[in-house]
Amino acid sequence: MKPVRRLEPAVILAVMGRELANFRTFWKSTAFTSTFEPVVYLFAFGLGLGSTLVTTVDGVDYVQFVGTGLVATAVVFSSALPAMFGTFVKERFQRTYDAILAAPVDVEELVTAEMLWIGLRSAVFGCFPLIVTMFFGLEPELTMLLVPVFAFVTALAFAAFGMTMAATVSKIDQFNYVTTLVITPLFLVAGTFFPIDQLPEGFQVAAQFNPLYQLVELVRGASFGLEAVDALRFAGLLVLAAVMWRVAINRLEKRLII
16 A cells, blocks of 8 residues: 655645635636735835935835835735634634545645645735836846745745634634734834834844845845845745744644644
8 A cells, every 4th residue: 555644745735726726716806906016015105205205225226125025015915814814714614624634634734735825826926016016127137036936935934824823813803913013013124115224223133033024135135136145044934934834733733633
């Protein structure tokens, strides 16, 4: 008999296939939002603020500075939030996870499949702001092909974070605390709209532990020139994704099994 692996690829693909079949029912609205939202931001901040108060930042046109930073915004809002609300609804209301676990699927495979699906989807959506920015003067570079990889790894970490929160809170309204106290500060202090070196020293140090800031720096490096430190940034995101993966598995096992 064929031995059963710890993470069976066929099982993971089956769970991801279910998510894909469900995604086909609403992909148009999601794609529209992911495309139109960066356009609004670029017009509001890049062309509005950039044409009146700020023209360049660190030698980069402000509209391009904002556009490359919006990749991180697209990634976090297409990974953490769907993971939180989607996991909570499927576990608490729809009982989808109970049905999946009734088949030969364990929690580790379930979490892995959900993370991979969200990561792949966020990697695609994360490229939309970059593509839109090209219509505002951003020159295409070969290294930009690394952006989906950077977005994918970061989305894995935030997907696992969202699933962990979904397995921790008791009511769906409590996600407001997570959004206000965690996601919003990370989003605002990621260097998307202004350079981090303009902040007080304490905030600059704290920003180094912000995964969204690391993603912003990686995307800008891929757009304007990578540096040796970017390898360390990417390694840190890989470690974070691996740690959050194990934490999410542990929390969901306690919620679903124990």
